[in-house]
Amino acid sequence: xxxxxxxxxxxxxxxxxxxxxxxxxxxxxxxxxxxxxxxxxxxxxxxxxxxxxxxxxxxxxxxxxxxxxxxxxxxxxxxxxxxxxxxxxxxxxxxxxxxxxxxxxxxxxxxxxxxxxxxxxxxxxxxxxxxxxxxxxxxxxxxxxxxxxxxxxxxxxxxxxxxxxxxxxxxxxxxxxxxxxxxxxxxxxxxxxxxxxxxxxxxxxxxxxxxxxxxxxxxxxxxxxxxxxxxxxxxxxxxxxxxxxxxxxxxxx
Numbered sequence: 001x002x003x004x005x006x007x008x009x010x011x012x013x014x015x016x017x018x019x020x021x022x023x024x025x026x027x028x029x030x031x032x033x034x035x036x037x038x039x040x041x042x043x044x045x046x047x048x049x050x051x052x053x054x055x056x057x058x059x060x061x062x063x064x065x066x067x068x069x070x071x072x073x074x075x076x077x078x079x080x081x082x083x084x085x086x087x088x089x090x091x092x093x094x095x096x097x098x099x100x101x102x103x104x105x106x107x108x109x110x111x112x113x114x115x116x117x118x119x120x121x122x123x124x125x126x127x128x129x130x131x132x133x134x135x136x137x138x139x140x141x142x143x144x145x146x147x148x149x150x151x152x153x154x155x156x157x158x159x160x161x162x163x164x165x166x167x168x169x170x171x172x173x174x175x176x177x178x179x180x181x182x183x184x185x186x187x188x189x190x191x192x193x194x195x196x197x198x199x200x201x202x203x204x205x206x207x208x209x210x211x212x213x214x215x216x217x218x219x220x221x222x223x224x225x226x227x228x229x230x231x232x233x234x235x236x237x238x239x240x241x242x243x244x245x246x247x248x249x250x251x252x253x
Contacts, residue, residue: 001027001119001122001123001126002027002028002029003027003028003029003050003051003118003119003122004029004031004047004048004049004050004051005022005028005029005030005031005049005050005051005052005053006030006031006032006033006034006040006043006044006047006049006051006052006053006078007019007022007030007033007034007052007053007054008033008034008035008036008037008039008040008052008053008054008055008058008063008066009033009034009035009053009054009055009058009083010035010036010055010057010058010059011055012035014055014104015033015035017105017106018053018083018106019033021106021108021111022053022111025115027119028115031043031047031049032047034054035058035059036058036059036060036061037058037059037060037061037062037063037065037066038060038061040052040054040058040061040066041061041066041069041070044070044078048078049078050078050079050122051078051079051080051081051099051118052066052067052078052079052080052081053081053083053102054066054067054080054081054082054083055082055083055084056082056083056084057084063080063082064082067080067082067098071097079099079118079121079122080097080098080099081098081099081100081101081102081114081118082098082100082101082102083101083102083103083104083106084101084102084103084104085103085104086103099114099117099118099121100113100114100117100118102114145159145160146158146159146160147159147160147163147175147194147195149175149182149184149186150184150185150186151182151183151184151185152183152185156182156184158175158177158182160195160198160200161198161210161212162177162178163175163176163177163195163200163210164176164177164178164209164210164213164229164230164231164235165207165208165209165210165213165229165235165237166188166191166207166208167188167206167207167208168187168188168205168206168207169183171185172184172185172186173186173187173188173191175191176235178231188202188205188206188208191208192208195208198210199211199212201243201246201247201250202243203227203237203238203239203240203243203247204237204238204239204240204243205240207237207238209227209229209237211250211251213229213230213231214227214228214229214230214251215228215229215230215234216228217239220238223241224238224239224240224241224244225238225239225244226238226239227239
């Protein structure tokens with residue numbers, strides 16, 4: 001992991017000393033340095049560093065002002081390490097969630113501690129982003145592209161898109177396509193789990209329906225409804241009262 005670092009310090013000798021110390025770290029890539037808060041903002045837009053070491057007192061815009069501005073405007077602001085000759089600004093620095101606070105003249109061991117904190121913070125952020133991306137990726141991809149149904153004698157391979165509906169029959173599930181059905185040794189709940197990511201909806205405790213094959217919704221009695229599926233059979237599927245509202249909402253999306 002390469003960490004892009006920028007230094008903002010208006011005193012040339014102090015700035016060069018810190019940059020020299022940072023150059024000794026193999027995983028750091030130094031960006032051009034800034035001498036003022038305004039210059040720092042300009043350079044940030046061009047180089048987008050991961051970490052900024054900056055003096056609290058700089059001409060025109062202070063380090064704290066810059067940190068507040070970047071934290072407010074950027075979705076992923078950099079990490080901040082404040083540097084100063086005074087130790088009475090620590091509270092103000094940590095109000096903008098600074099990673100660390102270094103006093104001049106720089107102590108090599110304290111700088112190492114600050115860098116260790118930076119590496120831990122960035123490593124944790126990378127792991128969090130990776131888990132988030134994996135979760136989003138897995139959520140956007142259907143759980144399966146083929147369905148294996150064990151009917152007790154053989155294993156039948158079905159495409160989820162070919163399934164019109166499934167219904168519970170005793171201890172089995174009947175999975176219906178346009179012209180045939182397969183009886184599987186599983187519960188309707190187990191089948192529903194396998195079909196997550198595909199447009200199936202539980203209209204009734206005993207029925208799981210592919211929303212893509214609904215042709216009509218017709219009133220039944222006492223405020224209930226039936227679904228009429230596409231195809232020559234015009235299969236009717238009951239809709240429980242508890243499922244009606246969610247079903248209509250899904251179909252309207």
